[in-house]
Amino acid sequence: MTTRVLKFGGTSVGSLERIRASAAIAAADIRRGDKVAVVVSAMAGETDRLLRLAGGLGHGLGDEETDVVLSAGEQVSAALMAMALRLEGLEAQSFLGWQAGIRTDGPPGAARISGLDASPIRAAMEKGHVPVMAGYQGASKEDRLRTLGRGGTDLSAVALAAALEAHCDIYTDVDGVFTTDPRIEPDARRIEKISYDEMLELAAQGAKVLQTRSAEFAKARNVPLRVLSSFAEPGQSEGTMIMQAEDIAERRIVSGIAYARDQARIALRGLSGAPQSAASVFAGLADADIGIDMIVQSPASESGRTNLEFTIDYRDLDKALEKIGESDAREVLSETGLAKVSVVGLGLNRRADVARILYNALAEQKIGIRTVSTSEIKISVLIENDAVEQAVRALHAAYGLDDA
Amino acid sequence: MTTRVLKFGGTSVGSLERIRASAAIAAADIRRGDKVAVVVSAMAGETDRLLRLAGGLGHGLGDEETDVVLSAGEQVSAALMAMALRLEGLEAQSFLGWQAGIRTDGPPGAARISGLDASPIRAAMEKGHVPVMAGYQGASKEDRLRTLGRGGTDLSAVALAAALEAHCDIYTDVDGVFTTDPRIEPDARRIEKISYDEMLELAAQGAKVLQTRSAEFAKARNVPLRVLSSFAEPGQSEGTMIMQAEDIAERRIVSGIAYARDQARIALRGLSGAPQSAASVFAGLADADIGIDMIVQSPASESGRTNLEFTIDYRDLDKALEKIGESDAREVLSETGLAKVSVVGLGLNRRADVARILYNALAEQKIGIRTVSTSEIKISVLIENDAVEQAVRALHAAYGLDDA
Structure with missing residues (x-):
């Protein structure tokens, strides 16, 4: 029982x-x-x-x-x-x-x-x-x-x-968690088993089937989770099991492709190099309850200064720019109409060619990459909103997710 | 304050x-x-x-x-x-x-x-x-x-x-309690002050502005009540004050005319004369949560037997007849399409001509009376549904309520 x-x-x-x-x-x-x-x-x-x-x-x-x-x-x-x-x-x-x-x-x-x-x-x-x-x-x-x-x-x-x-x-x-959104890629397949961490990344990167907080809670308390459809006859939906990574016998390199449209990019050029300078930018945004994503920092050409980029939900852009107005950046640029596409998989950290496959696939489609950001089990690219569907399909094929 | x-x-x-x-x-x-x-x-x-x-x-x-x-x-x-x-x-x-x-x-x-x-x-x-x-x-x-x-x-x-x-x-x-329903009698006037008891009778007899239970509660706890309109500008609705009878300086004989359509009448002919016989009829109806009104009892022609009549909401009729099936009445008759019209006023018990005015007014309109029932401060008649408006208007005039 x-x-x-x-x-x-x-x-x-x-x-x-x-x-x-x-x-x-x-x-x-x-x-x-x-x-x-x-x-x-x-x-x-x-x-x-x-x-x-x-x-x-x-x-x-x-x-x-x-x-x-x-x-x-x-x-x-x-x-x-x-x-x-x-x-x-x-x-x-x-x-x-x-x-x-x-x-x-x-x-x-x-x-x-x-x-x-x-x-x-x-x-x-x-x-x-x-x-x-x-x-x-x-x-x-x-x-x-x-x-x-x-x-x-x-x-x-x-x-x-x-x-x-x-x-x-x-x-x-829906009948579980899919390798990507079936409305974009008809060859998307249901994932039978997925780890809490991958589910967390998929949710954080835009897959809407389960919220991040509940996946986190389930992981922390080790609650066996299943996502399945109420639209099937009783017992007929197999769904997706979400569990500890070590309980999944056969692991794929990549589990799924997620996307989130309507991102905005903010670039602060020539921010003072003092660590508290970037920290105060983020503190201001946190006060305004604005979520930050895809942070990239690099040295500015002007000595002692730094360039800082990140993405936010475009609906927060005005509020964010207002907060950033108080920073000491030489220049603040912003861009909307962007989307984030993310490849998520436990195997990503063990495979050196993951990035090569990604760059190749998008280059073949002539899709320009604004920003790349990676974690242990995901790699995200920032591209134009209009290229989302093309990118999702290309990556789904490139990482072998189309194969049954 | x-x-x-x-x-x-x-x-x-x-x-x-x-x-x-x-x-x-x-x-x-x-x-x-x-x-x-x-x-x-x-x-x-x-x-x-x-x-x-x-x-x-x-x-x-x-x-x-x-x-x-x-x-x-x-x-x-x-x-x-x-x-x-x-x-x-x-x-x-x-x-x-x-x-x-x-x-x-x-x-x-x-x-x-x-x-x-x-x-x-x-x-x-x-x-x-x-x-x-x-x-x-x-x-x-x-x-x-x-x-x-x-x-x-x-x-x-x-x-x-x-x-x-x-x-x-x-x-x-609505702007308070009226002498009767203004949709039926355009000359209906707002009552400035009315006693709890009259309000109770009006509510029980069909006036929908206030429920019986709340008027009872207000009377028992001596809560000063006022009924008024939220559709007037703030402070512009005068409404009706509901208070103890002794606090009303100038009392009318009749305060208002109420009505309730869709009544059904049940007549039990030749019920055994034993007191528990009628009691068990009412106990059965109470079990089924059926409200009883306008009870009239009279001796039957057969010695030792009695005739019992009462009214109920017509929606309860089937349920009621089922319960009454267990009684020892010689005959059970029922009739729907009836309405109750009630004259309510603190002065009713002091005036002998109240009944005469009622019978006269309805006779002039050729409205037949099925049953009459009285209390200290009201007199109710059971008539056909179709005659309600005519009866309300006739009684409103006969008791002088049309006069400002």
Whole structure:
């Protein structure tokens, strides 16, 4: 008998029909002998609708009352899922974040789970009930509702699975993690097994199937993760297993190609060479909550000075340039309309020809590279937005991912 | 300085514009020097939408999970109202039922407020904040969400006002309580002051402006009530004051005419005369949660037997006839398409010609009376649905309510 936490995302609970189909999946697991708890997102589109209501009164994410509005989305879907499970002949009961003992700290709209007292959920399961927890939410120590930010329901599910020492099955509208986006490369294949680290890089580099925070949490707490589709018949989606690297017998050099459009590049030329100079640039951006990526630093032609480049989300560009205005750079350049394409794989660090393959493949397509950045298990290039699809297809083929 | 609980119903928070208009009313009260707490219903139409979702999974009112779904409606509007109050330059904070210390007992969908620890609300007010409480909801002692049934938000508001020793202003889409429905009788006039008891009878007899339970609660706890419109400019709606009869200086014989369509009449002929026979009929109907009205009992022609008649909501007819099938009546008749028209006034019990005026007025209109039932302060007649408007207008004139 396995204890499983099943997480159903927005499209998996997007209508009463989808809720019933997802409930049937949970029921099939239970009939196979598993113990099951369910965690749900808001119905697809509901969070946006609620955000628009708050926006109409000038309040957005990060506001305490916006969190109260948004929490209603998962509240409704959790109760509806409990009803659908009863139609499957099961006893089921909804749990809001605060009822499930999820305590948070951190700001509204992006709270962290600071504690999870799973005893109410465990008590329900011991009575043979199926607990259905509203994802994405918890309560602060002052008993105010808080939401967990993007991907928060994945995080709720992984945290509950960790507390219950359970497997965590993330149900979505795709049949697992793919070697790249099948909408761009029809030959993209489902990955059967992938390491937490590769999943983390794919998520960080733009693959949307799982959020970084939940992959990190799963890795840290060693929660066996699976990503699979709720749109298949119960038991028919094989999905992707996410596990420790050492548990994967047969490893590929490259696991997948991710991409993220709409990047902006900022180049500071002739920044003073003192270390605190670059540090104060990044401190200013961090204050403004702007994420930094693909940092490249090189000596400037002027002695004692340095050139610093990095990428950010283009929507943060104005805010970033304002912050950077306070720096001592001789010149600040910026460029938008860029995209990041990343090759991710545990084998990258063992293969010297990884970079050669990348440069060759893109050169053959006449795709210019702005910036390259590497880590142990990924290599990212910054290119023009328009070349994304061509680059993804070329790299998918060049690293042998097209082969079955 | 008066402490006021302002209750805004569904149409008063039916859109972002309406929410802002209602917030402006609260802000005007505060600028006049009052201390204010706000209680809100779900946005108009939202409760129906949520009920349809639950209904699509075979769950209706009276189910624990339906209460979780429905509670989301007031949760959203409470947070939105807090945002709108901030736009008025006020500090405001939403409180869900459980956060406001509202404890309930009784079944889901029709819970009773068993306790209200107003200290969180009071603490917010002492800090100069405007607390906005989600109406219609509370939590059971097991910390499960519960809703309070029809008119539940009025009840929440009156209970909070009682706890705060405050006045309770019920904002709706009409300018108070009228002598009858202005859609039927254009000469209907706003009543300036009315006693709790008259208000109770008007509500029980079909006037929809205030629910019976909240009028009862207000009377029992001596909460000064006012019904007024949120659709007027702040301070422009005079509304109707509801108070103890002895506080009303100038009393009319008749205060208003109420009506309720869609009644059904059940007649049991030749029921055994033993007292437990009628009692068991009513016990069966009570078990099935069917409300009984206008009971008339008279001796049957067969010695030792009795005839029993009463009215119910026609939607309960099938269920009621099934229950009555177990009785020992010789014959059971039922009739639908009926309506109840009621004349309500503190002066009724002092005037012998009240019945004469009623019979005369209806006879002149050739409206047949099925059943008459009276109390200290009201007289109700059962007539055909089709004659309701004619009867209301005739009685409104006959009792002198058309006169300014």
